[in-house]
Amino acid sequence: MTAYDRVRTARSTSRPTAQDYIAGMFSSFIELHGDRRYRDDEAIIGGLAYLKGKPVTVIGIEKGHNTIERMRRSFGAPEPEGYRKALRLMKQAEKFHRPVVLFVDTSGAFCGIGAEERGQGQAIAENLMEMMGLRTPEISIFIGEGGSGGALALAVSDRVWMLENAVYSVISPEGCASILYKDAAEAPKAAESLRLTAADAYALGIAERVISEDGLGTPDFYSKLRDEVAEEIGILEKTEDLIERRYQRFRAFGRYDEEIK
Amino acid sequence: MSILKFLYKPQNELEKEGRNAEPPAGETEYTCPNCHRTLVESVLEAQNWVCICGHHFRIGARKRISMMTDEGSFEELFSTIVTDDPLAFPGYQKKLTKAREQSGENESVITGTAMIGGIKTALFVMSPFFMMGSMGSATGEKITRIFEYAAEHSLPVVGWTVSGGARMQEGLLSLMQMAKTSGAVLRHSQKGLLYITVLTDPTTGGVTASFAMEGDIIVAEPGATVGFAGRRVVEQTTMESLPRDFQTSEFILEHGFADIIVQRSNEKKLLSSLLAFHGGNHDSL
Numbered sequence: 001m002t003a004y005d006r007v008r009t010a011r012s013t014s015r016p017t018a019q020d021y022i023a024g025m026f027s028s029f030i031e032l033h034g035d036r037r038y039r040d041d042e043a044i045i046g047g048l049a050y051l052k053g054k055p056v057t058v059i060g061i062e063k064g065h066n067t068i069e070r071m072r073r074s075f076g077a078p079e080p081e082g083y084r085k086a087l088r089l090m091k092q093a094e095k096f097h098r099p100v101v102l103f104v105d106t107s108g109a110f111c112g113i114g115a116e117e118r119g120q121g122q123a124i125a126e127n128l129m130e131m132m133g134l135r136t137p138e139i140s141i142f143i144g145e146g147g148s149g150g151a152l153a154l155a156v157s158d159r160v161w162m163l164e165n166a167v168y169s170v171i172s173p174e175g176c177a178s179i180l181y182k183d184a185a186e187a188p189k190a191a192e193s194l195r196l197t198a199a200d201a202y203a204l205g206i207a208e209r210v211i212s213e214d215g216l217g218t219p220d221f222y223s224k225l226r227d228e229v230a231e232e233i234g235i236l237e238k239t240e241d242l243i244e245r246r247y248q249r250f251r252a253f254g255r256y257d258e259e260i261k
Numbered sequence: 262m263s264i265l266k267f268l269y270k271p272q273n274e275l276e277k278e279g280r281n282a283e284p285p286a287g288e289t290e291y292t293c294p295n296c297h298r299t300l301v302e303s304v305l306e307a308q309n310w311v312c313i314c315g316h317h318f319r320i321g322a323r324k325r326i327s328m329m330t331d332e333g334s335f336e337e338l339f340s341t342i343v344t345d346d347p348l349a350f351p352g353y354q355k356k357l358t359k360a361r362e363q364s365g366e367n368e369s370v371i372t373g374t375a376m377i378g379g380i381k382t383a384l385f386v387m388s389p390f391f392m393m394g395s396m397g398s399a400t401g402e403k404i405t406r407i408f409e410y411a412a413e414h415s416l417p418v419v420g421w422t423v424s425g426g427a428r429m430q431e432g433l434l435s436l437m438q439m440a441k442t443s444g445a446v447l448r449h450s451q452k453g454l455l456y457i458t459v460l461t462d463p464t465t466g467g468v469t470a471s472f473a474m475e476g477d478i479i480v481a482e483p484g485a486t487v488g489f490a491g492r493r494v495v496e497q498t499t500m501e502s503l504p505r506d507f508q509t510s511e512f513i514l515e516h517g518f519a520d521i522i523v524q525r526s527n528e529k530k531l532l533s534s535l536l537a538f539h540g541g542n543h544d545s546l
């Protein structure tokens with residue numbers, strides 16, 4: 001599979017969405033709505049659930065299953081209110097000592113006049129900073145598209161896992177191609193250069209685990225993933241210097257030369 | 262434009278010179294993108310690179326440092342950190358070479374310490390002339406280090422932002438700089454130290470969505486473009502015509518995302534006052 005084949009697979013509307021993972025892996029989910037500031041953004045769902053009997057906070061970017069739902073959910077492109085709702089639920093999780101499980105699936109943060117007016121950049125920035133200091137374990141699982149800052153705003157976590165056909169990129173291959181080659185049709189070429197596949201992210205250390213898609217969406221698939229997430233949360237809960245390690249996790253990213261003067 | 266011209270009346274000798282005088286031999290002329298006046302370098306220099314119409318020209322990082330800090334007080338740090346094309350991205354080496362030639366810098370940000378109004382501060386200054394201030398690994402590393410340095414030495418940080426966003430030629434590594442710098446800002450903040458951002462033209466994309474919007478106090482220069490998604494992208498996506506002041510400093514002030522807009526001529530004075538408020542200094546009046 002080429003990188004662009006992965007992009008197409010990640011975008012496929014037949015893939016399970018966040019609500020399928022929540023239904024498949026967790027029990028007794030209670031959805032909680034709203035950012036307490038302006039509105040409820042349905043591009044992000046979140047709430048309380050049990051993971052193998054343990055109370056957790058679960059948050060996911062939701063693309064929706066059919067055209068009507070997809071429109072209601074802005075095709076999984078969150079507005080500032082979505083990010084603020086997510087942050088509210090994360091702070092709530094911290095207060096009640098619940099771990100946070102996040103599902104990431106977005107082509108990017110919503111692009112629009114209202115989103116800019118209400119501080120899309122500020123909302124993402126606040127999440128990055130607050131997640132870095134959140135005193136509870138966080139695991140982010142990329143289940144489809146991971147579009148730039150709009151994905152990162154739910155992924156400043158202790159662990160980042162990616163499904164084998166999920167992608168994570170600083171810019172869409174089409175956007176990159178139209179800047180680089182003045183032609184969006186060159187997206188497949190750009191996709192290769194951007195190193196956006198799960199395997200690439202793993203090689204760069206940005207994802208800790210690549211999840212096999214064998215049996216994707218089946219009860220066995222969810223059951224296996226549930227066990228893995230529960231096990232990892234157990235490890236993170238026993239980690240004493242969690243926040244220091246999280247900082248160092250991101251601190252290490254970047255490659256540069258340091259010339260000796 | 263005709264209305265602008267009609268409203269314009271020369272206010273002082275300097276302005277007259279800016280409009281009418283023949284450029285002295287060898288001086289570079291600049292056309293104001295706002296009012297289309299032609300201005301010579303020495304006039305712009307004397308006016309802090311602000312046109313008579315109020316347009317704030319983009320300026321390089323070194324020029325800004327000399328304008329905003331006490332003379333001779335700047336000490337550069339981390340200047341040896343440079344990008345090394347980590348993904349072997351097509352055309353990136355060539356772009357870097359060109360950016361280095363054009364800007365005379367080896368990265369899109371300069372970091373160091375200086376005195377501003379007699380108060381020692383750590384600072385970072387981004388440059389519009391180096392790949393439009395795009396953020397790569399080295400940019401993020403330098404900004405992270407200056408926050409770590411400031412936290413260690415109990416210094417405030419003043420940062421001037423200019424950026425087209427994350428540097429796509431470094432792929433995910435550039436995206437990660439948003440999280441990395443945000444972590445460094447948080448740690449500095451948790452020590453009770455002050456961070457002031459000055460948003461300058463243009464501040465967009467991944468820089469807006471990270472350290473530009475994380476200041477305790479957010480200052481903006483007049484008329485600067487400040488936003489997350491690019492104006493053209495918003496236009497194409499929404500197919501709506503955008504308000505004229507969309508994504509300007511004035512627009513973000515109105516919507517509550519900046520504290521204060523300051524003319525460049527008053528900028529150093531404002532920063533000095535803000536630093537003094539947090540440095541235990543008493544009002545000099």
Ligand SMILES: [Zn+2]
Nearest residue numbers: 293296312314
């Ligand atoms: Zn002008």
